[in-house]
Amino acid sequence: MADLAVRSFCNKRRSTAYAYRGFKGTVIAKKIIIQAKGELIIAGVLEEGRLVELYWHDPKRQRLEGNIYKGPVVDLLPGMNAAFVDIGTRKNAYLSLKDWSGPEISEGQEVVVQVVNEGNGQKGPRLTSQITVPGRYLVITPFLEQVGLSKKIDDEAERNRLLAIAQKLSLLAPTIGLIIRTAAEGMDEEALVADFQSLLIQWQRLKEKAENLTAPALLYQECLLTEMILRDLVDDSVTEIDLNQSNLYEEMLCWAKDNHLCLQGRIKLFEGCDFFPLYNLCQQIEKALAPKVWLPNGGYLIIEKTEALTVVDVNTGRYKGAQNLSETVRRTNIEAAEEIAYQLRLRNIGGMVIIDFIDMIDEDHRQEVLTKLKEKLARDKVKTEVFGFTALGLLEMTRKKTRESLASIFVDKDIRKEYHIDL
Template sequence: MSEEILINVTPRETRVAVIENGMLQEVHVERAQKRGYVGNIYKGRVQRVMPGMQAAFVECGLERAAFLHASDIVRPAPAIPVEGAEGNGHAPTPPIGELVHEGQEIVVQVIKDPIGSKGARLSTHLSIPSRYLVLLPYSRMLGVSARIEDDDERQRLKELVAELAGENPLGYIVRTNAEGQSREALAFDVTYLGKVWRVVQENIAKARVGERVYEELSLPLRALRDALHEGVEKVRVDSRETFERVLKFVNKFMPQLADRVEHYPGERPIFDLYGAEDEIQRALNKEVPLKSGGYLIVDQTEAMTTIDVNTGGFLGSRNLEETVYRTNLEAAQAAARQLRLRNLGGIIIIDFIDMTDAEHQQQVLRQLEKALARDHAKTTVYPMSPLGLVEMTRKRTTESLERQLCEPCPACNGRGTLKTAETVTYEIFREITRAVRQFEAEKLLVMASAKVVNRILEEESAAVAELEEFIGKTIRFQAEEHYSQEQYDVVLL
């Protein structure tokens, strides 16, 4: 399988595309105005200690002083360490005054961005993530994500990381996506994190108060940290400045892969190389066509995402069961790709077309699991229900592509449907009757969208005449081009 990573950079937005066998599989977007501080590490100074709040305010170079609670301050480990209880294995939190004092220099990490008038929230429990591990430099804890449920796998990972860490006095958390990974992959991460921490220590030693000593990686570097491996043939970057930063990063942490990174100077936009731009536009549509003539309908709601499989015009060359089976096999592969491409997470229900053959059902499930195997996000697939539904979960990493790029439609407020012109017409008639009963007026003016006004004047003229006779007043209608179909005003003159 050939794999490439495309990095497109403009002054206010950066996008990363993962291409497998010439097809877009993942897209990530980062906008300059929405880059937060979470994960960044600063050298700060305690500005004010607030005993009543068990907290301190720390000046660390952000716009406002940031908030540090006593429970987020590193303290000596208990005599008997409690696994997985970093910060919780301690006795009650001491008074804030015993932990820090005004004017004290302190190294802190942002754990929550500033919101409204509130400053950022800080912690001195530093953590630095890699693809499969999180480094805890001030802890000897070795923990495994609770989402890895298999006891044998948990034990394997714990022993492997303990062996790789050796006598290194650092703590690690094994992340969910380390499940099933090889010794080489984890060894790579341990080495990478060791290098990063040495750089951070050097920065801390020479930094002044208010200076950043570690920045959570920008999108291009994060993408390479998490997605660059031996199987990636090329990384193409369309910005010379970003290319140099990327190359420097890869040379430092993954030198054996540096020859895969290249600058793309072409005039044709980089995302047009593999039709990625068109694919992104299609990923915002509900309908996904299949080569067989069938199609998927992808519907993202607050509670879950549903994917409905339809045969469409595909009749097949054999019997109906064979047609359904072939469509479902193709749909399983397409659905897995759409989950990655649209970055859909949480609960997902796939409504396959009903199959009577149990072997066909198993084959479709296997096809889905095989297609999901390349997904970096953790997925869990459950057996097919009697109704042909497959329930599954996919770990939510960031907002979905649709939520990042779109906002609710102002005309329908995100419902996805509009009241018909006929429905709005009858609402207007009811509003007129209600208004004349409440208020005195000689005549009425109704302002509504052109479509609604035209309908009233053409198809409901007799009803308007009856209404005028009933209320004893004349009604004038005025089309407003900027009104949405559901919008209208009844004005008493």
């Protein structure tokens, strides 16, 4: 019956097939595993059998990113062009006035804001007033009138088709902006209309809460982990979703049915299965928590995070090469570029990143390494930007900060013990 429930929604996608492709057009198949142990849920994304992303839900640790709050401005600092807002967390949240879109702000004023960064032990959460409410195929921007389209949709005919649908949708709510997500590629108009109407209902409920609740108050909470996976991660490249708990399995099937997502033949239940030893996840996580990362040729990386940025140092290590120094350096740096893109994604490192590749005299070798890095970063759903080499030969790049890092979950000794993670 469960398969029948989702089968009727598989024809919502138009006949044109769209597969997720890498930098050079190679199809990259992915598998998602979701494991529940008690109240803790951990989900992993595998590419070619290798863990590339890890997500988790722990009810003991409140997740803030994406949540929308109503809170009073408790401190206004014109000299820092910033305000601090009480949203009910241990530390007041930081709002840069560059991110404030309303009229002039004042101390004591109640504002509606969204968390864009969780913060850490020293800093509170970071806020924006540019509210976004995401759906499966669309994102609405209630305070910004716009019609946008994901840059990852590159087929010109498909872009024009989706933009035409977006223009129609904007007439239903002229004061609310919308952005079409990558997942909308190939979907029919009916699915997009349903998603837009659902988001408008969510926004109306949020506004009613803002009018009636006393600040500080939570107005909108980011969805459950299983819903987030279906909404943000599942596309045509995901060939299989494995779960070990029947409740989660049924929840995901229901959400897929309500949101026109076809899971036929892809979602599988393995009741009570422990996926960690099956996919050697413990060893992969342990390596991702260590500062030293060995490369296949015998070279290695040192990854160190500071308060301001992350530094990656590339070394030849045990690799001596077979031809000449220039070729030894080139091969080591190319392997390093591939591994760095992978490590940033798995460790979920955000912010500024400085990479100290081994010095390259040949400009063609530099460009080859740069191209390889961009090719591998193209697999990452998180926005990255590569700025190139500085005069000192250091490569500068950024990766958007999203959710907590991999290391943060395994700070908890109980979780490390539960999953046999040794640091």
